[in-house]
Amino acid sequence: MAQSNSSFPVKLYIYDLSRGMARQLSPVMLGRQLDGIWHTGVVVHGKEFFFGGAGIDNCPPSGTMLGDPDSVVDLGSTEVNEDLFKVYLDSLAESTYSGDRYNVFEHNCNTFSNDVAQFLTGRKIPSYITDLPSEILSTPFGQALRPLLDSMAINPGGNNITGQR
Amino acid sequence: MAEQGAADPVNNNNNNKPEASEGTIIKVTVKTPKDKEEIAIAEDASVTQFKEEISKRFKAKQDQLVLIFAGKILKDGDSLSQHGIKDGLTVHLVIKTAHKATDGGSTSASSSASTQVGSSSTSSPAANPASTTGPAGSGPAPTQTPNLMSGFGDLANLAGLGMGSANFMELQQQMQRQLMSNPEMLSQIMENPLVQNMMSNPDLMRQMIVANPQMQQLMERNPEISHMLNNPELMRQTMELARNPAMMQEMMRNQDRALSNLESIPGGYNALRRMYTDIQEPMFSAAREQFGNNPFSALGGASDSGVQPSRTENREPLPNPWGPPNSSNPSESGGATTGSTSTSGTTNPSVSNPLGINPGSLGNGMFNSPGMQSLLQQISENPQLMQNMLSAPYMRSMMQSLAQNPELASQVMVNNPLFAGNPQLQEQFRAQLPVFLQQMQNPEALSVMTNPRAMQALMQIQQGLQTLQTEAPGLMPSLMTGGIPGVPTGGAAPAENPASSPSSATTSPAQQQLMQQMLQMFAGGGGGGSGGAGSATTQTPEVRFQTQLEQLSAMGFINREANLQALIATGGDINAAIERLLGSQPS
Numbered sequence: 001m002a003q004s005n006s007s008f009p010v011k012l013y014i015y016d017l018s019r020g021m022a023r024q025l026s027p028v029m030l031g032r033q034l035d036g037i038w039h040t041g042v043v044v045h046g047k048e049f050f051f052g053g054a055g056i057d058n059c060p061p062s063g064t065m066l067g068d069p070d071s072v073v074d075l076g077s078t079e080v081n082e083d084l085f086k087v088y089l090d091s092l093a094e095s096t097y098s099g100d101r102y103n104v105f106e107h108n109c110n111t112f113s114n115d116v117a118q119f120l121t122g123r124k125i126p127s128y129i130t131d132l133p134s135e136i137l138s139t140p141f142g143q144a145l146r147p148l149l150d151s152m153a154i155n156p157g158g159n160n161i162t163g164q165r
Numbered sequence: 166m167a168e169q170g171a172a173d174p175v176n177n178n179n180n181n182k183p184e185a186s187e188g189t190i191i192k193v194t195v196k197t198p199k200d201k202e203e204i205a206i207a208e209d210a211s212v213t214q215f216k217e218e219i220s221k222r223f224k225a226k227q228d229q230l231v232l233i234f235a236g237k238i239l240k241d242g243d244s245l246s247q248h249g250i251k252d253g254l255t256v257h258l259v260i261k262t263a264h265k266a267t268d269g270g271s272t273s274a275s276s277s278a279s280t281q282v283g284s285s286s287t288s289s290p291a292a293n294p295a296s297t298t299g300p301a302g303s304g305p306a307p308t309q310t311p312n313l314m315s316g317f318g319d320l321a322n323l324a325g326l327g328m329g330s331a332n333f334m335e336l337q338q339q340m341q342r343q344l345m346s347n348p349e350m351l352s353q354i355m356e357n358p359l360v361q362n363m364m365s366n367p368d369l370m371r372q373m374i375v376a377n378p379q380m381q382q383l384m385e386r387n388p389e390i391s392h393m394l395n396n397p398e399l400m401r402q403t404m405e406l407a408r409n410p411a412m413m414q415e416m417m418r419n420q421d422r423a424l425s426n427l428e429s430i431p432g433g434y435n436a437l438r439r440m441y442t443d444i445q446e447p448m449f450s451a452a453r454e455q456f457g458n459n460p461f462s463a464l465g466g467a468s469d470s471g472v473q474p475s476r477t478e479n480r481e482p483l484p485n486p487w488g489p490p491n492s493s494n495p496s497e498s499g500g501a502t503t504g505s506t507s508t509s510g511t512t513n514p515s516v517s518n519p520l521g522i523n524p525g526s527l528g529n530g531m532f533n534s535p536g537m538q539s540l541l542q543q544i545s546e547n548p549q550l551m552q553n554m555l556s557a558p559y560m561r562s563m564m565q566s567l568a569q570n571p572e573l574a575s576q577v578m579v580n581n582p583l584f585a586g587n588p589q590l591q592e593q594f595r596a597q598l599p600v601f602l603q604q605m606q607n608p609e610a611l612s613v614m615t616n617p618r619a620m621q622a623l624m625q626i627q628q629g630l631q632t633l634q635t636e637a638p639g640l641m642p643s644l645m646t647g648g649i650p651g652v653p654t655g656g657a658a659p660a661e662n663p664a665s666s667p668s669s670a671t672t673s674p675a676q677q678q679l680m681q682q683m684l685q686m687f688a689g690g691g692g693g694g695s696g697g698a699g700s701a702t703t704q705t706p707e708v709r710f711q712t713q714l715e716q717l718s719a720m721g722f723i724n725r726e727a728n729l730q731a732l733i734a735t736g737g738d739i740n741a742a743i744e745r746l747l748g749s750q751p752s
Binding site for chain 1: 197198199231234236237238255257259261262485501
């Protein structure tokens, strides 16, 4: 078995897509305070992995156009080595995380990060991130904007799409 | 420990058999990327046994199975309890195919073959699925470098609509465009009680507006805007009006009634209407452009854009359609119409109407109308427009008829919804009507209005007055009696009075007084404006005493210079001036 006992640190990079505007405007526009519109990526094995409109993607850490993350959460470490992770990601890309499965509310980058984090470390990502879509949708404003938002796909762009044939 | 479990496999082979054996059966969820299964296994089973179960269920070979729990890879020699695997927990499974391709026991061959594409050259036959992975087991592969570069430089994925942009403002613009292109959506949003709630909260609106960098620019150029924004009462009223489509409909209905009154006046009111359409058009387009510039006006002003022209229409019945525009202060915008921008019609409307909201409901609504402000801007920007308006023959005839028929004019005014709530204002206006009309006949006044510089000067005066009012509200009454410099824009002061005194729903006595002064000033300022246009903040005595001068000349004192001297000497007291004149002149 080519499994090593080495331990790889796993981190979660959190980005605020709104660049602070959500924190300012959300009480006004939505009626509740949202501190940000979160996008996340999981950093392991020296790469940042995230799910976007194009599918599972990876890039060097902080290598997307979003630049440096607004915050970093340490998820612990994993024994899953890179190979195994690739196998895992590939099968994900074929199934639940192919590009066309992207939905900005239900099945987005944070959903992916959550799953991957659990796979790698057994831990989930902070709930304020995964709760975001439901928070937005629970406001009338969010509901009103839903058709507009549904058509959007967040794609910070790493151009290393997993599973691309 | 691994041996202990050997006795249990027999039991474990039966799922859903909660037999209490040496170890209790626990149900563990095994999750693959594609699949999820619940497996019952003894609590103290070994990993090997677990894998046996799994291989049966997932139809894969045991040595293809890689189990991960809490970040750890479960080795065959371990036991489940060693890793803390308990009932109800989830263990992750990755099934390695011989080619290290996908799991799931299906299509492994095909996928493995195809994953060779794009991957860096690997020594091992294992086809790494991702295009960037290196050879198996060699850690981060150097072959990733070329992909690294493309990853850095690749911005093509900005294609993600809006969200792909790192700039929320861009997203905002896009949303705005969407809103603009879909009026229903906008009206839905406006009707949204949440939006209305938001808009009824002046603090929040203010924050929103201030946060807009465009607004910040405007505010830098026009401090009056920040004054206005800082006035909670003003904001509140503004929001109310914007929020309340019923109120606006009411106003429009009133306006329609007033217009129908107008039609009965001889002298081509239909022509007047046509002419006003010409004015309305640019205003509409200005308002539209305004939406493009000012996102918040889109939020708050869309419903109001319909009102703006209606407000302008309201100006029609007034005997002096340009008087009020002159006097109508760019209230909240605080003289934003002045010198700020005379060229770009786009920013002007937004400047004069930062909220895009009709503040007409304010105490002295008439002059606060953004419609008037826009009109004013239009006028100042387009002297030709004014010329056309004023020189139109029917215009003159209308003026004539209005002058001759003050009753009609006052009646029209009464119907004006802006005045409806202000009987005092109506009175004042009625009183001043004759003067107004006279002024309108005065070619000098007309020339002032056609002179964009003069107009701007007038606006500056008004602006100064507003500033003065906000800075020293207590000073105003004394100033008023002393003859306030430069108040051709009569509405400015009254409008600002509401601004400075929070309880401004009704005209305060000071306000009325000020209003009268305004009207007088304008009456005097219209004629003397051309002479006094040069002074931005003060009016020449000639302007100030215009009314008195008129009266004196009507009485027969034709020596204007002497009249003026006398008036100056007596501080505007006509009787005293007459005394002086009689004393100094033989006639």
